[in-house]
Amino acid sequence: MNIPVVDFGAYSLSEKDATDEQLQSLSKELKAAFTEVGFVFLKNTGIMEEEVQRVMDISKKFFLQPDELKQPFSRSSFANSSNHGWVSLETERLNPLRPGDLKESFNITSLHPDIKWPSSDAVKGFKEIQTSFFLRCKELSLRVIRVMGLSLGLDPDVFLSAHRLMETDENGTTLRSLYYPPVNSDEVKEGQLRCGEHSDYGTITLLFQHSAGLQVRNRSGEFICAPAVPGAVLINIADLMQRWTSDQFISVLHRVLLPPVGDSSTRQSLAFFVDPDDEALITCCDGSNKYPPVTAGDYLIERFNDSYGRK
Numbered sequence: 001m002n003i004p005v006v007d008f009g010a011y012s013l014s015e016k017d018a019t020d021e022q023l024q025s026l027s028k029e030l031k032a033a034f035t036e037v038g039f040v041f042l043k044n045t046g047i048m049e050e051e052v053q054r055v056m057d058i059s060k061k062f063f064l065q066p067d068e069l070k071q072p073f074s075r076s077s078f079a080n081s082s083n084h085g086w087v088s089l090e091t092e093r094l095n096p097l098r099p100g101d102l103k104e105s106f107n108i109t110s111l112h113p114d115i116k117w118p119s120s121d122a123v124k125g126f127k128e129i130q131t132s133f134f135l136r137c138k139e140l141s142l143r144v145i146r147v148m149g150l151s152l153g154l155d156p157d158v159f160l161s162a163h164r165l166m167e168t169d170e171n172g173t174t175l176r177s178l179y180y181p182p183v184n185s186d187e188v189k190e191g192q193l194r195c196g197e198h199s200d201y202g203t204i205t206l207l208f209q210h211s212a213g214l215q216v217r218n219r220s221g222e223f224i225c226a227p228a229v230p231g232a233v234l235i236n237i238a239d240l241m242q243r244w245t246s247d248q249f250i251s252v253l254h255r256v257l258l259p260p261v262g263d264s265s266t267r268q269s270l271a272f273f274v275d276p277d278d279e280a281l282i283t284c285c286d287g288s289n290k291y292p293p294v295t296a297g298d299y300l301i302e303r304f305n306d307s308y309g310r311k
């Protein structure tokens with residue numbers, strides 16, 4: 001399996017709009033990638049390497065602090081945004097059959113003015129850097145979602161109109177910084193990984209990474225290493241989008257293994273999980289009843305219950 005590379009230059013964030021011809025050609029390429037592989041590398045998106053690096057650097061400063069300083073920002077301590085906040089090591093199990101993932105993360109789901117942000121000198125600029133990257137990812141996602149609608153011959157509003165509330169407490173879209181600390185192989189539990197096998201939950205995911213480590217399952221069921229393509233954003237289809245398109249676009253399992261024994265390297269990545277508005281009703285867009293309609297908010301709560309444990 002090769003993940004295709006698509007040049008998004010014609011519709012990059014530095015362009016106001018693309019011509020119909022350019023959109024047609026992009027939609028053909030994206031459709032092929034999303035129906036056959038479920039993943040695509042998008043290059044020339046307009047999001048620059050320096051922006052990505054800035055977010056990784058400030059996130060790492062947050063993660064390297066003692067747990068007591070991170071605790072006040074814990075996920076589930078934000079009243080109106082249940083997925084927002086810091087997730088400690090081994091808390092989430094993306095594959096619930098394995099021990100907790102050997103990763104830490106910080107989820108940004110809400111940009112509501114009342115949200116409390118880390119603001120100590122050690123993480124100076126955290127709010128501004130994360131907020132501006134969230135908004136850039138949001139703009140790029142909306143462009144990709146528009147092209148995805150066109151690629152299936154739909155009115156682009158079918159998908160776009162379900163993504164009007166990103167960054168508010170009525171939409172689950174999340175910018176997640178991930179940090180995989182050095183692994184001490186003497187302490188690893190049986191079957192434990194950095195990130196267990198899973199597919200993502202919502203519409204699409206934008207993944208920014210600078211080092212290899214991610215594996216993607218191919219059609220024969222083998223996990224294949226995804227390369228890190230400098231400057232490109234890796235985009236994959238998530239489960240609600242697969243449902244929405246009656247399985248035309250495919251949401252594929254992926255994972256992050258442990259480094260080889262004796263390798264003490266760390267890994268960082270940024271994932272922008274795009275979700276439909278909580279109240280959006282996801283109904284098969286081909287008019288079939290392949291899957292019953294579900295509201296995005298209800299669907300996400302179920303999935304989080306599986307990976308974080310039921311309350």
Ligand SMILES: O=C(O)CCC(=O)C(=O)O
Nearest residue numbers: 178195209214256269271
């Ligand atoms: O860190 C990575 O590369 C993958 C993370 C991931 O797949 C996820 O958090 O859903």
Ligand SMILES: [Fe+2]
Nearest residue numbers: 198199200254
């Ligand atoms: Fe994922």
